[in-house]
Amino acid sequence: MDINILLFDEFETLDIFGPVEIFGNVEEFKLRYFSRHGGVVKSVHGVPVLTEPISSAIQEGILVVPGGIGTRSLVDDEAFIDMLRGMAESAHFCLSICTGSALYAKAGLLHGKRATSNKQAFGWVKTQGEDVRWVDKARFVVDGKFYTSSGVSAGMDMALGFVRDCFGEDKAKNVATHIEYNWNSDPDMDPFAISV
Amino acid sequence: MDINILLFDEFETLDIFGPVEIFGNVEEFKLRYFSRHGGVVKSVHGVPVLTEPISSAIQEGILVVPGGIGTRSLVDDEAFIDMLRGMAESAHFCLSICTGSALYAKAGLLHGKRATSNKQAFGWVKTQGEDVRWVDKARFVVDGKFYTSSGVSAGMDMALGFVRDCFGEDKAKNVATHIEYNWNSDPDMDPFAISV
Numbered sequence: 001m002d003i004n005i006l007l008f009d010e011f012e013t014l015d016i017f018g019p020v021e022i023f024g025n026v027e028e029f030k031l032r033y034f035s036r037h038g039g040v041v042k043s044v045h046g047v048p049v050l051t052e053p054i055s056s057a058i059q060e061g062i063l064v065v066p067g068g069i070g071t072r073s074l075v076d077d078e079a080f081i082d083m084l085r086g087m088a089e090s091a092h093f094c095l096s097i098c099t100g101s102a103l104y105a106k107a108g109l110l111h112g113k114r115a116t117s118n119k120q121a122f123g124w125v126k127t128q129g130e131d132v133r134w135v136d137k138a139r140f141v142v143d144g145k146f147y148t149s150s151g152v153s154a155g156m157d158m159a160l161g162f163v164r165d166c167f168g169e170d171k172a173k174n175v176a177t178h179i180e181y182n183w184n185s186d187p188d189m190d191p192f193a194i195s196v
Numbered sequence: 197m198d199i200n201i202l203l204f205d206e207f208e209t210l211d212i213f214g215p216v217e218i219f220g221n222v223e224e225f226k227l228r229y230f231s232r233h234g235g236v237v238k239s240v241h242g243v244p245v246l247t248e249p250i251s252s253a254i255q256e257g258i259l260v261v262p263g264g265i266g267t268r269s270l271v272d273d274e275a276f277i278d279m280l281r282g283m284a285e286s287a288h289f290c291l292s293i294c295t296g297s298a299l300y301a302k303a304g305l306l307h308g309k310r311a312t313s314n315k316q317a318f319g320w321v322k323t324q325g326e327d328v329r330w331v332d333k334a335r336f337v338v339d340g341k342f343y344t345s346s347g348v349s350a351g352m353d354m355a356l357g358f359v360r361d362c363f364g365e366d367k368a369k370n371v372a373t374h375i376e377y378n379w380n381s382d383p384d385m386d387p388f389a390i391s392v
Contacts, residue, residue, distance in 0.1 A: 013220060014375065017213035017243070021348065024209060024241030031241055040246055045220030045227055047213070048246035050236055119376065151376035152217065179210065180315065180347035180388040184378060192376040 001166075002061030003031045006087070007051055008080075010070030013043040014152050015097040019064060019159035025175045026163055032057065036080060044068050054083060059090035067098025067118060067151075075106040075128055085109060093145045095162065097155030101148040105129025113143040118151035119194050137193035139184055150190060157184045197362075198257030199227045202283070203247055204276075206266030209239040210348050211293035215260060215355035221371045222359055228253065232276060240264050250279060255286035263294025263314060263347075271302040271324055281305060289341045291358065293351030297344040301325025309339040314347035315390050333389035335380055346386060353380045 003023050005016060023029045035041045038053035065084070074080050085107040088094045096104055098118040102125045104110050110132040117125040117134070126134050135141050140149040140158035142165070149158035160183050164172035176183040199219050201212060219225045231237045234249035261280070270276050281303040284290045292300055294314040298321045300306050306328040313321040313330070322330055331337050336345040336354035338361070345354035356379050360368035372379040 012217070013213050014217035017209050020239075020241050020243060021208075021210035033243060043216075045216050047216060047229060050244035050246055120374070151374075153375050153377035177388065178316070178347075179349050181349035182378065182380060182387065191378065192373065 001029050002058045003029050003064060004057045004061040004087070004091070005031060005033050005064045006054060006084070007033060007035045007041045007049060007066070008070045008074060009041050010044045010068050011041070011066040012068030012098055012152055013045045013047055015066035015068060015100065015155050016064070018153065018156035019095070019097065021179055022156060022159040022163060022175055025178055026167070026171070028167070029062075036083060044070070054087065057087070059087065060092060062093045063087055063091040063095065065094075065096045065100040065103055067096070067100040067102070067121075071099045071102050072124075075102055081107045091145070093147065093162070095147040095158065097149045097158070098151045099125055101125060102128040104146065104148070105132050110146065113146055114141050115143065115146065115148040116141045116150055117148065119192050120151065122194070137190045138187055139190050140187045142187070150192060156181065157187070160185065161187060197225050198254045199225050199260060200253045200257040200283070200287070201227065201229050201260045202250060202280070203229060203231045203237045203245055203262070204266045204270060205237050206240045206264050207237070207262040208264030208294055208348055209241045209243055211262035211264060211296065211351050212260070214349065214352035215291070215293065217375055218352060218355040218359060218371055221374055222363070222367070224363070232279060240266070250283065253283070255283065256288060258289045259283055259287040259291065261290070261292045261296040261299055263292070263296040263298070263317075267295045267298050268320075271298055277303045287341070289343065289358070291343040291354065293345045293354070294347045295321055297321060298324040300342065300344070301328050306342065309342055310337050311339065311342065311344040312337045312346055313344065315388050316347065318390070333386045334383055335386050336383045338383070346388060352377065353383070356381065357383060
């Protein structure tokens with residue numbers, strides 16, 4: 001099962017590397033790191049990651065898209081959004097962390113679906129898809145093949161939830177214990193929701 | 197305040213990128229990514245990170261060293277251990293995550309000090325420094341300028357503890373909330389300790 005991680009400049013560091021730590025401890029998963037054109041992309045905290053071009057990815061994999069300040073310009077990049085739509089339509093599962101769900105929304109992939117995002121950026125995210133059934137209070141949301149998480153650290157809880165759905169509760173718990181992580185396993189338990 | 201992140205092949209991904217997410221949200225910190233010779237190093241999960249050579253680091257910064265399976269051979273690499281000792285002696289603070297403390301121990305830096313490490317690898321870690329006062333049950337341990345954490349995810353709790361010590365409790369809490377992280381702020385609360 002190929003995990004296709006799609007990076008771009010100014011992605012949020014932990015959005016990706018939290019789930020990478022979890023998926024990397026599941027032997028059934030093979031992780032690869034992509035960007036639209038390949039080469040070095042930098043996280044918002046300046047982490048330079050060497051990526052492969054997305055054209056070399058196996059399309060039928062599991063797509064993982066981070067958030068971060070880089071999403072603010074990408075929603076207006078038609079070529080990127082078109083590429084993302086194509087990847088997501090072929091993918092078995094589509095995961096996003098934080099404001100990554102704004103990219104799926106802008107691509108029209110979440111039409112009529114339930115989804116969530118970063119709580120402090122939620123106002124902006126909602127403008128990217130008014131046809132989405134946004135969930136204000138959730139650690140993560142699953143709707144069909146789409147898994148969307150709240151901000152940053154919530155991606156780890158979603159990743160463990162995805163492992164649970166694929167391989168069962170024991171496997172997810174074993175990974176959490178291995179990395180000494182206090183898993184918040186209830187997707188509805190969201191202490192960071194903002195009253196609206 | 198320079199945060200000097202020292203990477204090596206087969207470092208544990210989240211050991212570093214959890215703390216990076218936290219330190220990267222503190223404007224007083226400047227983060228840079230090094231390895232002994234510079235160039236691309238890969239985490240144990242295959243994340244290729246482009247690094248600068250450690251010779252170009254400002255020696256008086258804050259040194260951060262991850263763990264991971266790569267430490268198993270590095271403890272026997274005299275040139276690496278000598279370089280680490282030099283960096284650590286000049287640094288204002290020395291932080292390690294997971295089995296990173298084995299490297300500090302092997303360099304003789306933790307002589308007579310309290311320190312901790314990954315719980316599942318603790319037997320091996322202890323053999324790297326029998327003169328260290330190893331703490332079996334701790335999320336992280338502070339002794340002088342040395343901060344050592346338990347396995348992987350514990351590095352995030354230690355990083356927030358370091359921010360608290362530098363800038364106060366409110367700043368640390370604000371960062372945790374910003375990244376929607378449930379901070380385990382008590383260094384002695386360790387659900388992953390193994391009875392011995």
